[in-house]
Amino acid sequence: MSFDLDLVLRPGTAHIEARFSVGSGLTALFGPSGVGKSSVLNAVAGLLRPTSGHIRVGEDVLFDSAARISLKPERRACGYVFQDSRLFPHRSVRDNLLYGFRRAPAARRWMALEEAADFLGIAHLLARMPRTLSGGEMQRVAIGRALLSGPRFLLMDEPLSSLDEDRRGDIMAVIERIRDDLALPILYVSHDRREVDRLADHVVTLDRHAG
């Protein structure tokens, strides 16, 4: 089992429910705009507190309302990759990559900067500033920053949607290698059925709930 979620979320006036328990690999969260996919990712990251339920990833209980457990975001060991790369504009690629690495407890780090740079094909970009990168390069750096924070799992919120067709294919290949070679559980939000068909081991469709 990788992700085991049973959640009720009430951001603003919205009512979101998600219940699923899935095995290893990449799990796609699929569903119409506004159904609550990003909110579920934020709840797993510890940025949005559920009104009830539980969140377990592997052996770790991140949240359990009945047991009054709610780990702080920095203790959840999750790497988060967004649609827009959200790199720090005033830091070099190297410093963006090292940002999470420096904050992660030494025992949690499992990848070195050079290893991540080689894995992602960005070793030649380390001295560059984010504004000089293409969209695909920025997303590789954002993925590298997430991997270097010592994550036990990844959250990806439409990581391909700002890229053109060719770059989408390149980054999908990177995500496949993270899934297969690094064997990290991934919870992945997408609108795109083709993307889901190619990448997902499990597909969870979120449904609307009346408030």
Ligand SMILES: Nc1ncnc2c1ncn2[C@@H]1O[C@H](COP(=O)(O)OP(=O)(O)OP(=O)(O)O)[C@@H](O)[C@H]1O
């Ligand atoms: N911080 C917040 N305050 C108030 N309402 C919120 C907040 N976060 C999310 N919502 C509401 O929760 C609902 C679900 O939003 P969410 O962004 O999770 O959906 P989504 O499925 O990811 O949508 P999209 O595919 O368009 O990104 C929406 O009605 C949204 O307005």
